[in-house]
Amino acid sequence: MVKLQEKRNHPRHHGQGQLTLLLTHHNNGQIKGGLINFSAQGIRFFSHRALFPGTTILVRASGENYQHVSPDSDCQLRTMGFCTIKWCHEVNRQGAPYHEMGAVYLMPY
Secondary structure, eight states: OOOOOOOOOSOOEEOOOEEEEEESSSOOOEEEEEEEEEOSSEEEEEESSOOOTTOEEEEEEOGGGSOOOOTTOSOOOOSEEEEEEEEEEEEEETTEEEEEEEEEESSOO
């Protein structure tokens, strides 16, 4: 088995809650997703629809259901931001396929 080298420079914070994903390149409406974790640089989330690497999306998050990070932490979940999809993997959970994805924020906070 190949061991992957960790490339992240910022710690991840676990969270959960609904995300709304908006594609920027055409009018496909809204895609629903769910947060898995986040950092200052990006997010990891899931959706029933695959988004391919290089796709730019607008991510909106409602803060009411998310795990709160310590107030002295330098990282809080962004409620809105443009992201580029970096990877997408199909996963089976309880017999139903869905996609886990990682995305990086386009602009610093």
